[in-house]
C-alpha cells in the first residue's frame with residue numbers, strides 16, 4: 412500500500428514513537444506537583460516549550476500547549492472574541508476555512524457576533540485588499556488559514572498581517588498554520604500574526620496534541636475552567652509524553668523544511684503535469700499552492716467510488732478533508748471557490764510527505780490511469 416494522505420495524518424517518526432513511550436514509562440509525574448517526579452515532568456515541559464519556541468523563533472512564554480489544532484483554533488477565536496468584545500463584535504474570515512475555524516465562528520455568529528466572509532478566487536485565495544476593505548470600526552478579529560487543507564491554496568497571510576499591524580494594530584490576527592508548518596516558512600515575530608495554530612500529527616508527531624502561538628501582550632479568555640496550567644489560558648494536566656513527542660517533530664520539521672519543500676515541489680509537478688493531460692479532470696490546485704497537496708475532480712464520478720477503486724489499486728488518497736469526508740455532501744471548500752456541485756462532489760485530494768519518492772508517484776499515476784479506464788468500462792456497460 413502507498414499512503415498519500417499525509418494532510419489527514421502523517422506517519423509518526425520512529426524517534427517520536429520511542430520518545431513518547433519512554434516519557435510515558437519514566438516520567439509520569441504531574442508537572443504541577445512540587446516533588447521530584449513533578450519537577451522532572453515540569454523540566455520536560457519547559458524544555459519542550461523552549462524547543463518549540465526556538466524553532467518558531469518566538470519566546471517560550473508565547474507557546475501554549477493544547478490537545479490539537481481544533482482546540483488551538485477554538486481557543487484563539489472564541490478566546491479573542493470573548494476577551495475583546497467590548498471593542499466590537501465583528502469578525503472577518505472566509506467560507507473555505509477548516510471546520511474547527513468555520514464552526515467556531517458560526518457559534519459566535521449565533522451568540523450575536525457579526526461575520527464577514529471574504530470571497531476567495533478560483534484557486535481558493537483571498538485578496539489582501541478584500542480583507543482590508545471588510546474592516547469596520549467594530550472589527551476585533553481576522554481569522555484565515557495559512558494553507559488550505561483540501562486544495563493547498565495559500566492565503567497571503569504575511570502581507571495581510573503586516574497591513575493589519577501597520578493600520579489596525581488592535582485587530583487580532585489568527586492564522587491556522589496546521590498545513591503550512593514545515594512546508595512554508597513563516598517568521599511569526601515579524602509578520603503581524605498574533606495567533607498561530609499547529610498540530611502534532613500533521614508533521615509526523617503524535618495525535619491529540621498541538622500548540623497555539625500567542626503573541627506577548629495578547630490576552631485570551633480561557634475556554635477551560637480549572638487549574639492555572641499554561642499561564643491560566645488552558646486548564647488541565649499537561650500531556651507531557653505527547654508534548655515532548657510533538658516538540659521533537661516540530662524541531663525535525665523546522666530543520667528539514669527547505670529540503671522537504673524542494674523534494675515535494677518536484678513530486679507535485681509530476682502529478683500536476685499528469686492531471687493536466689486528462690481533459691476530463693479538473694485541477695483544483697496548482698504549483699502556486701503548498702507543495703504537498705494536489706487536488707482534482709472528475710465531474711460525474713463520485714469521489715468515494717474513486718477513493719475505493721484507488722484503494723483496490725493499492726494507493727490511499729482522500730476525498731475532502733478527513734474531518735468532513737464522512738459527510739456525504741459536496742465540499743464546502745470547493746463550493747466556496749465558486750466550483751459547481753458536480754466538481755465539489757467528485758474531488759480527490761492527494762497529499763505527500765517526506766517519505767515519498769518519484770517511484771511512488773509513478774505508481775500513483777499508474778493507479779489513477781487504471782481507475783479512469785475502469786470507470787470508462789463501467790460506462791460502456793451502462794450504455
Ligand code: PMP
Pocket residue numbers: 418419478479480481482484509511556558559560587589590610611612619620621732733734
Ligand atoms: N486546521 C487544519 C487546516 C487542519 O487540516 C486540521 C486537521 N484536519 C485541523 C485544523 C485540526 O487539527 P487537529 O486534528 O489537531 O485537531
